[in-house]
Amino acid sequence: xxxxxxxxxxxxxxxxxxxxxxxxxxxxxxxxxxxxxxxxxxxxxxxxxxxxxxxxxxxxxxxxxxxxxxxxxxxxxxxxxxxxxxxxxxxxxxxxxxxxxxxxxxxxxxxxxxxxxxxxxxxxxxxxxxxxxxxxxxxxxxxxxxxxxxxxxxxxxxxxxxxxxxxxxxxxxxxxxxxxxxxxxxxxxxxxxxxxxxxxxxxxxxxxxxxxxxxxxxxxxxxxxxxxxxxxxxxxxxxxxxxxxxxxxxxxxxxxxxxxxx
Amino acid sequence: xxxxxxxxxxxxxxxxxxxxxxxxxxxxxxxxxxxxxxxxxxxxxxxxxxxxxxxxxxxxxxxxxxxxxxxxxxxxxxxxxxxxxxxxxxxxxxxxxxxxxxxxxxxxxxxxxxxxxxxxxxxxxxxxxxxxxxxxxxxxxxxxxxxxxxxxxxxxxxxxxxxx
Ligand SMILES: [Zn+2]
Numbered sequence: 239x240x241x242x243x244x245x246x247x248x249x250x251x252x253x254x255x256x257x258x259x260x261x262x263x264x265x266x267x268x269x270x271x272x273x274x275x276x277x278x279x280x281x282x283x284x285x286x287x288x289x290x291x292x293x294x295x296x297x298x299x300x301x302x303x304x305x306x307x308x309x310x311x312x313x314x315x316x317x318x319x320x321x322x323x324x325x326x327x328x329x330x331x332x333x334x335x336x337x338x339x340x341x342x343x344x345x346x347x348x349x350x351x352x353x354x355x356x357x358x359x360x361x362x363x364x365x366x367x368x369x370x371x372x373x374x375x376x377x378x379x380x381x382x383x384x385x386x387x388x389x390x391x392x393x394x395x396x397x398x399x400x401x402x403x404x405x406x407x408x409x410x411x412x413x414x415x416x417x418x419x420x421x422x423x424x425x426x427x428x429x430x431x432x433x434x435x436x437x438x439x440x441x442x443x444x445x446x447x448x449x450x451x452x453x454x455x456x457x458x459x460x461x462x463x464x465x466x467x468x469x470x471x472x473x474x475x476x477x478x479x480x481x482x483x484x485x486x487x488x489x490x491x492x493x494x495x496x497x498x499x500x
Numbered sequence: 501x502x503x504x505x506x507x508x509x510x511x512x513x514x515x516x517x518x519x520x521x522x523x524x525x526x527x528x529x530x531x532x533x534x535x536x537x538x539x540x541x542x543x544x545x546x547x548x549x550x551x552x553x554x555x556x557x558x559x560x561x562x563x564x565x566x567x568x569x570x571x572x573x574x575x576x577x578x579x580x581x582x583x584x585x586x587x588x589x590x591x592x593x594x595x596x597x598x599x600x601x602x603x604x605x606x607x608x609x610x611x612x613x614x615x616x617x618x619x620x621x622x623x624x625x626x627x628x629x630x631x632x633x634x635x636x637x638x639x640x641x642x643x644x645x646x647x648x649x650x651x652x653x654x655x656x657x658x659x660x661x662x663x664x
Contacts, residue, residue: 279644280636287640290553294583373583376662377552380586383664384635387616 246434247368248302249320249427253473254359255295256321259311260481261352262288263488264325267334273342280388284349287381294374301370309496312489316482320425322472324352324417326481343396343403343410350393351414353385355421358447359437367435390454397458408460415463422447422465425473503538509571510536510543517567520559521639525599527560531591534582541575543568548587550660551640557581589660605642606656612663620656622647630654 243249265285272278296307304310319326327348330340360382363375396403422444424431432439448462455462470476514536517527527533527547535546545564549557561579568577589608592600597607606620613619622630627649634644635658642655 276634276644279634279638283636283640286553286555287551288553290551290640294552370583373586377549377583377586380588380660380662380664381551381553381640383616384658388635 243427243430245302246427246430247371247436248299248304250424250431250436251295251299251302251371252320253424255292255299255310256319257325257352257356258288258292258295259488260319260321260325260484262286262292263484264327264329265349267329267338268340268345269334271334271338271340284385284388287385291378291381294378298370298374308492312485312492313496314485316477316485317475319475319477319481319485320473321477321481322418322421322423323468323470323478324348324414324421326472326478326484327417328480328484341406341410343406344413346389346392346396347407347410347414350389351411351418351421353382353389354451355418355447357382357386358443358450362438362443362446363436366437371436394454394457397460411460411463415465418463418465419468420471420473423468423471423473425471427473506538506571506573507536510538510545510568510574513567513571514545514564517560517563520556520563522600522603522605524603525592525596527564529593529596529599531593531596532560532587534585541573543571543574543577545577545579546582547579548583548585548591549581550587554640586662587660588662589657592657600657604654606645606654608657608659612659612661616664618659620645622650622652623654623656624652625650 262285265281265288269282269285270278272281292311293307296310299305299310300307329345330338332338332340360375360379364372364379366372366375393407397407398404422440424440428440431437437443444465452462470478511528514528514533515526519525519527519530530550532547532550533545534548537544537546545568547560547564561581564579565577568574590610592607600607601623604623606623609618609620611618619628620630621628625647627647629648630645631648632643633646633653637644637655641657643658644653645656646653
């Protein structure tokens with residue numbers, strides 16, 4: 239039996255919102271831990287922008303009658319989340335409160351792949367049949383410009399630095415690619431989303447991404463990665479246990495008093 | 501009092517609503533006010549957010565609602581943030597650019613180079629001899645630069661354009 243998606247824009251908005259929410263959360267765990275002070279400022283600024291983007295999408299969902307933006311962000315359990323597996327993965331071993339042994343190479347590789355994928359989707363969303371989504375995409379695109387510049391610089395510089403840096407980046411990129419099977423997927427709702435002209439198809443976007451990152455991968459002398467079929471598809475609510483841990487941490491304060499005005 | 505007078509008064513009040521982080525520029529100077537609509541005693545103000553994640557937006561919204569409510573003939577005020585047209589840094593007025601300089605922040609550059617890079621002068625000594633320290637600054641809308649002439653670090657408003 240095939241599942242019906244009555245309102246594909248809702249499906250797509252949850253995917254976009256949950257992606258940016260989790261990506262921003264993982265970024266926020268790096269606060270105070272980045273390699274140097276300038277990077278701490280830059281990374282936290284990007285993280286704040288990204289949470290702003292998630293908020294834009296959750297507010298659009300609120301406008302469609304799905305519930306309050308804050309509760310959509312904070313209290314939906316993992317099984318209802320539509321983010322890609324890539325953004326839910328922890329930053330490394332340990333916890334930001336205690337003994338964080340986070341991997342900067344992984345942060346750079348994940349951020350570069352995620353941000354370039356986001357760029358391709360945002361550009362397509364500018365011509366979305368959904369007017370509010372198209373307007374939001376124009377806004378987000380202007381901020382994303384700076385994020386792309388930032389992660390591209392790190393990505394290229396670390397790959398072209400010392401042998402150790404290159405080895406660590408190579409390993410990190412492999413890990414990122416292994417988790418990116420659902421990055422360009424729209425899950426079971428794909429045909430409804432594409433038929434409604436909300437965004438272009440998975441394959442069109444993926445091909446465009448490959449072309450877009452090609453010059454950068456040429457600079458670092460690495461083949462443009464291809465993403466395999468996902469083991470779990472986050473777009474269908476299939477997730478790792480790491481996601482629920484992240485949601486619990488992120489919503490801890492909010493959950494203490496659901497009626498409070500923050 | 502006519503609706504025109506009411507609108508003038510609302511604009512006068514909006515001139516007093518400053519950016520919570522930069523008290524030398526108002527929301528009008530920043531080009532954030534897109535539209536003021538009066539229907540009977542109800543006022544709707546459509547605003548353009550500068551950055552979508554800017555934490556000052558809620559504060560600005562509250563300040564506007566409180567202040568505009570004090571205008572004669574106004575019973576209720578609603579502030580809406582909209583994305584169309586998108587806010588771009590060229591919406592900042594000349595007065596806004598002066599206000600930024602007074603605060604030690606270089607106004608956003610009016611032009612971008614072909615490769616997307618940009619240049620501003622030092623807000624203190626107007627020197628062109630400046631270097632970019634960090635494109636990301638203490639708030640979403642600012643970058644950190646350093647003036648090699650007067651040896652002051654300073655901030656600049658980032659250019660934001662639909663060409664990006
Ligand atoms: Zn100077």
